[in-house]
Amino acid sequence: MDVDWKPYARRMADAVLHRRESRWWDPLASTPRHVFVPRWWERGTDGRETRDGAADPEAWMKTVYEDTTLVTRMGARHADHAASGTPLPSGLWPTSSSTLPALLVILYRHAMLGETSRTLVTTGTGYGTALLCRRLGDPQLVTSIDIDPYLVQAATERLDTIGLNPRTETRDITGPLPGQYDRIISTVSVRPIPASWLTALRPGGRLVTTVADTGLLLVADKSEDGGAQGYITGDRASFMRTRQSDDYDTVSPGPEVWAAADDDGETVTTSRYPVLDVQNTWDIRSMLELEAPGIEHRFRRSPEGPRTMLMAHPDGSWARASAPDRNASPLVHQGGTRRLWDALESIRDRLNRTGELPVHGATVTITPDGTTTLTRGRWSATL
Incomplete structure (x- = not known):
């Protein structure tokens, strides 16, 4: 490919962070997002259609180095495996994407990463994993998991092409996790917090995630009783829900x-x-x-x-x-x-x-079995 991606990445880093003194500027400016998003699903006149970056490199660079989310999987269909311009049948929901970079930075900032924080993150395309590896400086501190074997394989290969080798595994993030961590950062939403996260989180460790089907970004630190205490942040974030199979097993209104x-x-x-x-x-x-x-x-x-x-x-x-x-x-x-x-x-x-609703700044209490309760004043809700 003849197009130089680095000026695009630097412009995106400037747009997202505004100041080059940020410790996240270099990871954004030096990570080739296009490597992780060679194809994606884009809205067209007849619904979602695939776009092939290599078919138009200039448009590819302009698209992937915008601060936007790019959908890479609809239902059980990977954009990588679909012919360019292929329309999708109606009724499919997005099941994986490359999250907009600004939102990744928000999550990572809430995680309060230390220089030696062993961190579990969700995989998706692998771009967020790459940013985390660049920021920590040691890919061996990072474990990246996804329930989709193809996503893990593709992300692992693409990470390797840019010299990064974090631990990657095919795992259901709501089940047992492969290690002990100082930070757990999930770009899929959960409800309630999986008990396995509390088991895998080290004392004083922090988890960052979103509450399924809401715009609530939740931060909590592991407490001495094996549960966690935290809060709902002022930032808004919404991610796809966890799934246990190729597609969502949802019950919708008929x-x-x-x-x-x-x-x-x-x-x-x-x-x-x-x-x-x-x-x-x-x-x-x-x-x-x-x-x-x-x-x-x-x-x-x-x-x-x-x-x-x-x-x-x-x-x-x-x-x-x-x-x-x-x-x-x-x-x-x-x-x-x-x-x-x-x-x-x-x-x-x-x-x-x-003048406001109690979800703003609500306190979060998580018991060791994952029961998650939001409280503010006399209001409370158990997930």
Whole structure:
């Protein structure tokens, strides 16, 4: 390849960190991200399609050295194995990616790495593992695991091409871990914290992860009782959930539930709150997921102004809120065994009344068996 990647990497490091004095600037500027992302799934007019970097090296460099997440696996399909431009069938979810570099740096900073911190990290493409090896200076301090054998093999080979040889293994991160560590950093989300992490974490060690299906970034230090104490950070982060097979074994609302959500409801009310795109909020979405797990959301907005939000749950409950524009009071239809909009409205009432939600800065307590409880004032939620 004739394109010089280093200027692109340096520009990305400048954009992410702003100051070259950062200890993360050199790892970002000196790690060839394109080596770890030769192909990826990109949104096209007909859904996700594969992109082959080598087919257009200039576009490849511009894409991979942007501070963005690049999806490399959809369902059980690796971009590495798909022909360029291949469209995907609908209904597949992303199952692996190269995380945007700025978010990796945020996680690593929360880990408070020491110069000799033995660290377990999740593999994915291997790019995050490479950054960690560069930062610590000794790849032997790093163990990188993933449940997908191909991802581990590909990442190991690509790490080797740039002179890095951390320990890599095919492992389910929710199961037994291959060693003892000062830091565990997971770029897949969990709920609750796996007990195996506490077993593998050394006294005083720190874990950094996200809570599944929320935007909550959790940091906790191992305590003397074998559990851990920590907090929810002010940074927002959301990662793919852990999986135990080639694809997610999820229970989603059936098409009949979504069809019902477009019909008349058993209860019809007018809300004082505007229609909200819940998926693109952080605190509200996270609170709702903690208090009423498993709700899926859809949001429709037309150029003329009408907005519609739909909520559906696998138990058959649903809600639809529609308004002619963003400031109008919506008409709300609800059906099924629970009133999903009412649960959302209760959270918005609390936000309106107090100006914040308790997930901000919540204290985290983890027992040795992994039971994870978030607390702030009189509010608490057990994952």
